[in-house]
Amino acid sequence: MSTIHIRGGRVIDPAQGLDATLDVWLHDRKVLAVGREAPANARPDEVIDAAGLVVCPGLIDCHVHLREPGNEEDETIATGADAALAGGVTTVACMPNTLPPLDTPAGVEYIVLQAKRAKKCNVYPVGAVSKGRTGGELAELGRLVEAGAVAFTDDGAPVANPALMKRALQYASMFNKVIMQHCQVMELTEGGVMNGGFQSMRLGIPGMPPEAEDIMVARDIRLAEVTGGRLHIQHISTARAVELVREGKRRGVRVTAEACPHHFTLTDDRLESFDSHFKMNPPLRTKADVDAVIEGLVDGTIEVLATDHAPHAPEKKARELNLAPFGIIGLETLVPLVVTHLIGPGLLDWPAAIRMLTAAPAELLGLHHRKGSLRPGMDADVTILDPDARWTIDPERSRSKSRNTPFAGWEVVGRAHTVIVNGEVRYRLGPEA
């Protein structure tokens, strides 16, 4: 029953429209108060001086791969959740493409149990849409919800059959859960390794053309429209897809979208290095696509920032480009890339960026009654950021089990300072980090 007093920080809580220098009081795993005056009878066990720092609800990343069970050589729930803390993230939603996939209540409960044992950040499993993630028949979505699933996706194996996608949107609406879709028409990307376009043509690398994403985004928005179901577009990466989401929202479709830092910082010409750290799916696109993703973030078409944290052991990634797996780690580079490349240049202000990392993903995952805000009574998850910390990204210092980042050596600004989960300080930036 400890009490923490966070003193004098810039408190940004977009869910309450709050952005002011205030104190935050946490007590017994909950937010006690936010204000200038100490609540009656509050006797803090710990006082954190947050002068010059940003204090916000614990950050939520709705798209993370923790690789357990099945690929513990890449990441475990404990190491991934630890990397999350070092990145200022207090809650992650983990994807079901494990071995076996998270398509049974037992599988979902295992994640919840392992996360409790790890005692790092909060971990919420996302269940599979279909049995075995094969796109055949629906998994037992209702029982997965009861076991703890907060959303559904066959991430990485897009639901190809439109009839199954339609049923999934219909059925999940019974639980008010969202279907997260990795939008990719696989027939158009067969053998593809990078964005299909000028660079893939120049380099002779098999391409994944942008229309493979656009077509499925268009289809699924229409299916969400006719079913009234909730659709979430994962890691949106093309200009046309952003426009489709914008247009769908205008028509009142329940569609949301997330963007990943690599899709607003990097373009496909990086592949001229043939370095597999630039290989991810969706692939890095063109400057026009990057600009469209940023525009989507600025005008609110894209409401969530997420990492698609995808650890792969070095021996798997250090291979010929076509043989190396897709994906990069991202939990520890999320905050600095957002601060350096979105807030720094004035594309987003602090409250807008923090909303995309707190209130918006909480709403997406149906956690907004407990998380994503510092209203009294909410879970005591708090991220304290140093907005001015200058540092150099060094993969060797990552807490993830893997090292696969394209951002090694980048000079960045902004870093997690202190991270509180369930009323406990779980991370403090040390001098060695």
Add this chain to the structure above:
Amino acid sequence: MSTPPAPTGEAPSPAATPSWTRRHLLGLEDLSAGEITAILDTADSFAEVSDRPRKKVPALQGKVVFNLFFENSTRTRTSFSLAAKRLSADVQDFAASTSSLSKGESFIDTARNIEAMGCDVMIIRHSISGAPQLLSKHVRSSVINAGDGAHEHPTQGLLDLMTIRRKKGRIEGLTVGLVGDIAHSRVARSNIWGLTKLGAKVILCGPPTLVPRGFEALGCEVAHHLDEVLPRLDVVNVLRIQFERQQKGLFPSVSEYFYFYGMTRERLERSKPDLLLLAPGPINRGVELTPEVADGPNSAILDQVTNGLAVRMAVLYLVSGRGPGASKAE
């Protein structure tokens, strides 16, 4: 500046060439026109070695050259082996199918093991674009790209350039057609870079499934009807059609392909009389060209093979730091 190989008085002496300081040859896109010309000039001087009774110079005596072929190839590997032997290097072949790669060893580990045996030059052929670049970051040896995926095949591009230059006396100002599967061809890309850097005009010709929109951005003209562009060509380079492309539906049938793009006597008659015909081979007679065209007076197909040897000798010699400007290497 070191001079070309002449310790025994047997080696040819290339004309003064721009300096060469690279340790690897990974592609032609990275090279300047001067560097490409340096290789061609060096190759010209090596060409006569093949005509000597004793076809050998001591330039790379004591050097070890490994052929690392992770994709099948007979003629390129043979050409490199012979080129290395003519320079007096020790040559060792390494075929991936017979190696521990089939037991799961990574290709980088394989290369490091080979290097541990003592190796100066690695010649690599790989089905994946960028494999030579990856290798060059992990070994101390010189790396020569002998073809990677659909990316580059620089020595093929160089031997095509050498053949054109020797037959036509120049490259600048010529109009060169590349016909066939441009999208999936490393030969096409190395030709595009080499030819455009040396001032030729390049026309790419094939169906839009094999020559898709966008290649204009590489500084080429794109055409889909061979008969419309053929009269303008000084050189036509007929690329090999891989039958699996047809199986993937990129063109409807081999016979329809031949109907539109096959080099026949009739087409030759509508061309410039001195049209130079190249084909990187292995050729499919009756698919890309008829036997009478392949064996006819316009064809330089066998000259290409001969020149390939000289080009590969030149490349081995230059990356080994034996050429002009070598003192600046590394």
